[in-house]
Amino acid sequence: MKLTIRKDELNDAIQHVSKATSPRPTIPILGGIKFDATHQGVTLTASDADISIQSFIPVEDGDLVIAKVDKPGSVVLPSKFFVEIVKKLPSDEIEIEVREHHQTMIRSGSSDIQMLGLDPEEFPVLPTIEESESIxxxxxxxxxxxxxxxxxxxxxxxxxxxxxxxxxxxxxxxxxxxxxxxxxxxxxxxxxxxxxxxxxxxxxxxxxxxxxxxxxxxxxxxxxxxxxxxxxxxxxxxxxxxxxILDGTYPDTSKIIPKEFQTELVLHTKKLMDAIDRAYLMSREEKTNIVRLATQDDGLIEISSSSTELGRVTEHLEVKQLTGEPLRIAFNSKYMLDALKVIDSEYLFIGFRGAMSPIIIKPTDHDNSLHLILPYRTTG
Incomplete structure (x- = not known):
């Protein structure tokens, strides 16, 4: 195999496929990137037990010549070293030549590198997938x-x-x-x-x-x-x-999502997230992440957390809408923050069926997403 290729395009393809190489491969070949060079272009492949990634570099892209393949062929090069060395090569073009016993010469500007390649015949074959239907x-x-x-x-x-x-x-x-x-x-x-x-x-x-x-x-x-x-x-x-695809049957989660609620809140997403974030700092120190939420008679909600060593955080928030029964509930503030960070709506809906029933969080702008958090049973 002998080819000359533009450094930027080669580096981009290597960055893509190297995500599938194992840092501690069970067999050496899985720690490598396979090169297949033809007169149409260069294909790079990497694979581990779970994922395989393949990237194709055409010889031309419009008027731009990306690669020139003098001699088609294949080789597997150690990913860890090859990824780093390509980024550091001095010239915009790289020449790669594979000789007997997979010995590979890499030249770029003033750099001349000899690399011990591996037999491409030992590289795992990618899965054959019937592409009759797709989304x-x-x-x-x-x-x-x-x-x-x-x-x-x-x-x-x-x-x-x-x-x-x-x-x-x-x-x-x-x-x-x-x-x-x-x-x-x-x-x-x-x-x-x-x-x-x-x-x-x-x-x-x-x-x-x-x-x-x-x-x-x-x-x-x-x-x-x-x-x-x-x-x-x-x-x-x-x-x-x-x-x-992971083996096994995923549990049916539809039955745990309540459809009716004893208490319903509509709150400003960012203000709620900021208030819980401040309360989280105190709960994190206690290593419990427990934050409490309670409705109040004046139409506000109270968000609080406490630490035996540091003290207590208390926040009061206005609600846009509050219906149903009074409520006191405790939950994992880290889980709540994770959900609030990905809700793409200015206001959100929170539904409660009681202190020990799942908490449901949904955006108010659409029905595309839903989050559920199990509450904590606490004393006091």
């Missing part, structure tokens, strides 16, 4: 849906299925749900697909979705999503992102 989601919407749900996924490997986000598609509406048994987040959005196409119980690791979100370009781009038996393929620009 198309705007990149900014996909990133938003991930951001508004992934934080509620569990971080405990004792229940692996809960470390993921549940995806369901029904009648052209895509729904994400995540829960760690103490809280829940859901988000729905219409997507571009055949209305008869549907899937359910597709669970993708929260960590994987965070990596995917980082790859989706900020500019307006479309992401094509193909669901197979045990893999999901995301296609964007010149990048392919493969994710393993």
């Amino acid at each position: 198309t989601v705007p990149g900014d919407l996909l990133k938003s849906m991930i951001r508004q749900t992934v934080f509620a996924a569990s971080t405990s490997e004792q229940t692996p299925i809960l470390t993921g986000v549940l995806w369901n598609l029904h009648e052209g509406e895509l729904k994400f749900v995540s829960t760690d048994r103490h809280r829940l987040a859901s988000r729905v959005a219409p997507v571009d697909c055949d209305p008869s196409y549907r899937f359910s119980n597709i669970v993708i690791s929260g960590k994987t979705l965070v990596e995917l979100s980082r790859l989706v370009p900020d500019e307006n781009c479309k992401v094509d999503i193909v669901v197979a038996d045990n893999q999901v393929l995301f296609k964007m620009n010149q990048v392919l992102f493969y994710s393993r």
Whole structure:
């Protein structure tokens, strides 16, 4: 293999695919990036047990010549070193030549580097996915849906299925749900697909979705999503992102979401978030994160937290609307803040069915998202 390639385009592709290389691979080949050079362009691939990422660099982009492939071929190069060295090479062009036994020469300006490559035949083959049906989601919407749900996924490997986000598609509406048994987040959005196409119980690791979100370009781009038996393929620009689907059945969370409430509040989102944030500082010192909320006769609500060593924080907030019975409730302020930070509405609705029933938080502008937090049982 012998080629010359522009440094910027190569660096961008490496930054994309290197997210799939394992820092401590079980076998050396998984710590590498595979190069496949043809006269059409250069394909870079990296893979671990959960995700695979592939990026294609065409030889030309309009009038711009990006790569010149003198001799097609393949090699696997150690990711950790290669990622760092490409960023530091002095010239705008890089020449890569692979000789016998995968010995690789990298030249750029005054730099001449010899690298021991690995046999590309040992690199895992990417999954074959039937692409007969797919959905198309705007990149900014996909990133938003991930951001508004992934934080509620569990971080405990004792229940692996809960470390993921549940995806369901029904009648052209895509729904994400995540829960760690103490809280829940859901988000729905219409997507571009055949209305008869549907899937359910597709669970993708929260960590994987965070990596995917980082790859989706900020500019307006479309992401094509193909669901197979045990893999999901995301296609964007010149990048392919493969994710393993988590094994198991996600619990039915619909039954725990109350539809009627004893007490209902409508509050200013930012003012509530700021008040709870201040109370959180005190509760964090106590290592409990417990904050209390109580309705008052004058139409205000009181938010408070206390610490045996530091003292007490008390906030009073005006409510836009308060209906139902008086209420005193305690909750995890960190969980509440996580939910409030992703609500994209000036005002929000909070519904309570009593001191020990789930707390429901929703934006008032739309019905696209819902958050649930279980309250704390406290004394006093």
